[in-house]
Amino acid sequence: xxxxxxxxxxxxxxxLGFLLGGLRINPYIYxxxxxxxxxxxxxxxxxVLGGYAGYVNFGTPAFFALGAYTSIAxxxxxxxxxxxxxxxxxxxxxxxxxxxxxxxxxxKGVFFSIATFALSVVLQTLIINWDYVGGAKGYTLIRPPAPxxxxxxxxxxxxxxxxxxxxxxxxxxxxxxxxxxxxAALRDNEEAAECMGVPTLRxxxxxxxxxxxxxxxxxxxxxxxxxxxxxxxTFDLNYAVNALAMxxxxxxxxxxxxxxxxxxxxxxQQIATVTISSELNLLIxxxxxxxxxxxxxxxxxxxxxxxxRRRA
Numbered sequence: 209x210x211x212x213x214x215x216x217x218x219x220x221x222x223x224l225g226f227l228l229g230g231l232r233i234n235p236y237i238y239x240x241x242x243x244x245x246x247x248x249x250x251x252x253x254x255x256v257l258g259g260y261a262g263y264v265n266f267g268t269p270a271f272f273a274l275g276a277y278t279s280i281a282x283x284x285x286x287x288x289x290x291x292x293x294x295x296x297x298x299x300x301x302x303x304x305x306x307x308x309x310x311x312x313x314x315x316k317g318v319f320f321s322i323a324t325f326a327l328s329v330v331l332q333t334l335i336i337n338w339d340y341v342g343g344a345k346g347y348t349l350i351r352p353p354a355p356x357x358x359x360x361x362x363x364x365x366x367x368x369x370x371x372x373x374x375x376x377x378x379x380x381x382x383x384x385x386x387x388x389x390x391x392a393a394l395r396d397n398e399e400a401a402e403c404m405g406v407p408t409l410r411x412x413x414x415x416x417x418x419x420x421x422x423x424x425x426x427x428x429x430x431x432x433x434x435x436x437x438x439x440x441x442t443f444d445l446n447y448a449v450n451a452l453a454m455x456x457x458x459x460x461x462x463x464x465x466x467x468x469x470x471x472x473x474x475x476x477q478q479i480a481t482v483t484i485s486s487e488l489n490l491l492i493x494x495x496x497x498x499x500x501x502x503x504x505x506x507x508x509x510x511x512x513x514x515x516x517r518r519r520a
Contacts, residue, residue: 275427305420
């Protein structure tokens with residue numbers, strides 16, 4: 209699919225989101241759709257670093273929470289509108305990603321993963337002790353009337369449709385550019401890539417920055433979704449586990465994999481939340497992830513490619 213075709217599909221998906229927003233249905237469906245689309249953004253952002261570059265990031269909650277708390281801080285200080293909060297949340301998280309890239313230049317494999325997990329723990333400790341954004345007791349956000357839409361459920365749903373489409377378009381563009389090919393070389397063999405002249409340092413910094421930016425973008429509207437924000441919900445382990453599991457289920461080497469994994473796993477979790485219990489979400493993720501690791505280690509997209517090769 210060429211760039212023009214991708215843009216047509218993107219506009220069509222956004223248009224469909226607006227059409228769905230005009231329906232008179234249970235508001236919970238919009239909130240559930242928001243969560244699924246939020247996971248599309250998170251999984252796609254994670255995959256830029258974890259899938260394309262091969263650097264597994266366990267610090268997803270740190271970038272997500274930084275986007276959320278940047279929104280809170282700017283709202284308290286300047287009463288900034290939501291679009292500004294989203295942009296600033298992404299920029300601050302992107303700067304954190306750039307900093308982590310610099311600080312972990314020599315770390316690879318499990319050592320890089322441990323460093324990103326430690327980042328999440330350190331940042332959570334700082335937020336707990338920062339009373340301006342609520343600290344340990346949390347922050348309550350009183351939403352004003354929803355601008356342009358009849359409710360915040362519809363507004364947040366359409367907003368996340370747009371953010372998901374933009375994130376996927378960026379990931380697709382990266383994958384099909386020289387940057388994507390360089391990241392693939394970095395993933396396969398970093399030493400060999402350096403010997404071939406691939407700018408591994410710049411590519412790693414680029415991947416950490418872009419991944420951090422979109423994780424922050426996903427977290428920025430979070431205070432408007434829950435209206436009560438406290439550290440344990442923003443630094444939830446679910447974000448780290450889902451960010452890892454969703455691309456692995458769909459396939460980490462393509463932009464489509466995280467989208468498929470997020471939609472399937474996110475929808476299953478929302479259904480389980482309504483019909484059984486939200487406490488089963490991590491169990492569902494764990495069971496599905498184990499099955500895919502054993503039966504389809506390259507994810508659904510890899511399984512489809514393998515079946516096509518056999519038929520050919």
